[in-house]
Amino acid sequence: MNSDAHRRNVGKVSSETGKKYEVQSDEEIKEKPIKYGPIPSFPYQRVWARAVLILGAIVVVYWTSQGGDVVLARQKDFLEQRAQEVPCSEEYKKEIEKFPDCVPERCGRMVTDKLVSTHEVGILLRIAEQGIGLGGSEGGASILDLHSGALSQGKNFVNIYKLDTVKDLFKPADFLTYRILKLKLQHKVAQHFGLKASALHLTHPTFFSRLTSAPAQTVHDEYWHPHVDKETYESFHYTCLVYLSDFGHDFKGGRFVYMDTDRNTTVEPRRGRVSMFTSGWENRHLVEQVTEGTRYAITVSFTCDKSRAIADPALPGKK
Known part of the structure; x- marks a missing residue:
C-alpha cells in the first residue's frame, strides 16, 4: 500500500460497528514485532484431538463398569431405538433352546419411542382409565386383563365382563387397537x-396396570420387589412394556430398574415408550414405588411354547 492509499484509509468508519479504525501499511506491520510469538502447531493435530475424545469415552465406559448406575432412557429423550446387550443366563438358554426358531441372537433389552402412535396410546390409556376405574385395588397396584376379564377390586379380583357397569x-x-399393538410388538x-x-405367541398374563402411592393392602400391591419374569410367569420368554404416562409429569417414582451385577440400569417411563427384554435372569428387575400421581402401563408377554399361547381378546360373545 502506498502512502496516499494509507492516508485515504486512516480514520475510516466501519459499516458494522460505526467505530473509526486505522489501516496500517505492509511496512508498518512487518516492522511491528509479534507480541506472543507464532501460534504453535502440532503434526497430526486432528488425529490427536480424536484420540483425546476416544480416551474420554473409554474413561466413561470404564467408570460405568465400575458401579456407576446407568439411565438407558430418560423421559425427556425421544428415542428411535436404544439397546443394551447382556449375556443370556444359563437357565434361560437351556429353556429356550427347546424352541430352535425362537432362540435369540443375543439377550438384552431395547427401548423405542417410535413404535406406537399417539392415537393408539390415547385409546389404550382410555381403556386403562375407564376399565380399572370400574374397580381398583385398595392398595397401590391395580390390574385389568382383557383376556380373562380379571380386574382388581378392593382386596380381590372380579370379572369385568360380568359387571353391569361394563356395558358399552x-x-x-x-x-x-389392542391386536394391532400385539402385532407391532x-x-x-x-x-x-x-x-x-411366527415363533412368538401371546401368553398369559397380559394386562394393563395402574400404580399409585397408596399403601399396600395385600401382597398383590407390593410390585416393587426385585423379580425375574421367567420365575414369576413360567410361560414368559420375551416381555414387552408399553408406558401410557410420563415419569416426572404424571407421577413421581415408578422408574423401571434392571438390577445388573455391577450396576443398575434405569428406564424412565414416557407416554408411548416401548421397552422389551428377554425374560430370564439376565434381566432381573424391579419397579420403584410410585410416590405421587398415577402410572399407567401395559405388559404384553410372548412365549415360544405354542401350548401356552392365548387368543386375542374380544368382546364377550364375539370371540
Whole structure:
C-alpha cells in the first residue's frame, strides 16, 4: 500500500460497528514485532484431538463398569431405538433352546419411542382409565386383563365382563387397537432379537396396570420387589412394556430398574415408550414405588411354547 492509499484509509468508519479504525501499511506491520510469538502447531493435530475424545469415552465406559448406575432412557429423550446387550443366563438358554426358531441372537433389552402412535396410546390409556376405574385395588397396584376379564377390586379380583357397569364401555375399535399393538410388538421383538415372528405367541398374563402411592393392602400391591419374569410367569420368554404416562409429569417414582451385577440400569417411563427384554435372569428387575400421581402401563408377554399361547381378546360373545 502506498502512502496516499494509507492516508485515504486512516480514520475510516466501519459499516458494522460505526467505530473509526486505522489501516496500517505492509511496512508498518512487518516492522511491528509479534507480541506472543507464532501460534504453535502440532503434526497430526486432528488425529490427536480424536484420540483425546476416544480416551474420554473409554474413561466413561470404564467408570460405568465400575458401579456407576446407568439411565438407558430418560423421559425427556425421544428415542428411535436404544439397546443394551447382556449375556443370556444359563437357565434361560437351556429353556429356550427347546424352541430352535425362537432362540435369540443375543439377550438384552431395547427401548423405542417410535413404535406406537399417539392415537393408539390415547385409546389404550382410555381403556386403562375407564376399565380399572370400574374397580381398583385398595392398595397401590391395580390390574385389568382383557383376556380373562380379571380386574382388581378392593382386596380381590372380579370379572369385568360380568359387571353391569361394563356395558358399552369397550368398543370393537378398542380390541382392534389392542391386536394391532400385539402385532407391532411381536414383529419388533422378532426383528430386534433375530428370530421368526411366527415363533412368538401371546401368553398369559397380559394386562394393563395402574400404580399409585397408596399403601399396600395385600401382597398383590407390593410390585416393587426385585423379580425375574421367567420365575414369576413360567410361560414368559420375551416381555414387552408399553408406558401410557410420563415419569416426572404424571407421577413421581415408578422408574423401571434392571438390577445388573455391577450396576443398575434405569428406564424412565414416557407416554408411548416401548421397552422389551428377554425374560430370564439376565434381566432381573424391579419397579420403584410410585410416590405421587398415577402410572399407567401395559405388559404384553410372548412365549415360544405354542401350548401356552392365548387368543386375542374380544368382546364377550364375539370371540
